[in-house]
Each structure stands twice: as structure tokens, then as C-alpha cells.
Amino acid sequence: MKFGKRVRALRRATGLSQEAFADSCGLDRTYIGGIERGERNVSLINIAKIAAALNVPAVDLFEFGDE
Amino acid sequence: MKFGKRVRALRRATGLSQEAFADSCGLDRTYIGGIERGERNVSLINIAKIAAALNVPAVDLFEFGDE
Numbered sequence: 245m246k247f248g249k250r251v252r253a254l255r256r257a258t259g260l261s262q263e264a265f266a267d268s269c270g271l272d273r274t275y276i277g278g279i280e281r282g283e284r285n286v287s288l289i290n291i292a293k294i295a296a297a298l299n300v301p302a303v304d305l306f307e308f309g310d311e
Numbered sequence: 312m313k314f315g316k317r318v319r320a321l322r323r324a325t326g327l328s329q330e331a332f333a334d335s336c337g338l339d340r341t342y343i344g345g346i347e348r349g350e351r352n353v354s355l356i357n358i359a360k361i362a363a364a365l366n367v368p369a370v371d372l373f374e375f376g377d378e
Contacts, residue, residue, distance in 0.1 A: 247355055287354040288314055306370035 246308045248282035254298050254305070255280070268297040313375040315349035321365050321372070322347070335364040 255265045255276075262280070266273040270293060278284040279294075286294075295302040322332045322343075329347070333340040337360060345351040346361075353361075362369040 245355065285354040285356050287352040288312065289352050301373070301375075303370055303373035303375075306368070306373055308368075308370075 245282040248280045252280040269293045312349040315347045317372055319347040336360045
């Protein structure tokens with residue numbers, strides 16, 4: 245899913261590894277990896293954690309640039 | 312959570328009742344009610360169903376107008 249690619253792009257833009265980013269989110273590294281591969285059905289609470297760790301509003305995670 | 316209020320506003324703008332909207336989403340009416348009250352931790356798959364039923368991109372569901 246596009247959401248995972250968007251998270252990956254934003255996470256890479258911060259310069260953080262998956263592990264450092266996962267720590268910042270308070271989530272597991274393998275879970276972040278699964279999100280970035282589009283394998284996880286992420287819920288609002290974790291969407292909010294990810295957005296907070298990226299210091300962006302949640303809406304930015306859904307800006308896929310093709311809609 | 313703001314997400315639920317946003318869903319409610321967009322759903323009401325369509326003129327659909329919770330029940331008719333839930334049918335359109337393929338979800339239960341009580342679940343839609345819970346979402347609109349901010350009581351449900353909605354996941355990406357259901358976010359996508361709701362956006363599709365509203366005929367908007369998912370990003371619109373996160374446009375809270377205060378960020």
C-alpha cells in the first residue's frame with residue numbers, strides 16, 4: 245500500500261534508521277519494517293505515533309502525490 | 312479524536328444516514344457510530360473503505376482544518 249512507501253520516504257528524509265525511528269515511535273523495528281512494506285494494517289493510534297515521531301500532521305502520511 | 316468528527320462531517324455532507332453509509336462501506340452501523348464518536352481505533356483497510364464510500368481520497372479524512 246502507498247501508506248508504507250510514504251512512511252518510508254518520510255522516515256528516510258529524517259535520516260533515521262528503521263530501528264532509531266521505531267524507538268522514536270515507541271514501536272518495534274519489525275513492525276515499522278512491516279508497515280513500510282505495506283504488510284501491516286496500521287490503526288489510528290499508531291498512525292498518530294508515527295506522525296508525531298516524524299513531527300508532521302497525520303495528513304502528511306496520506307499525501308501520495310498521485311491523487 | 313478528530314478523525315471521527317471528520318468522518319461524521321463528510322458522511323453528513325453526502326446526506327446518508329449512518330446505516331446507509333455503513334452499508335455503502337460494507338461495515339456495521341454500530342462500528343460507524345463508534346468511529347464517529349472517536350471510540351474506534353480504525354485501521355488502514357477500514358479507512359480505505361470509508362474513503363471509497365465517500366468517494367474521496369483517504370487524505371481528505373485527515374484534513375481537520377486546524378493544522
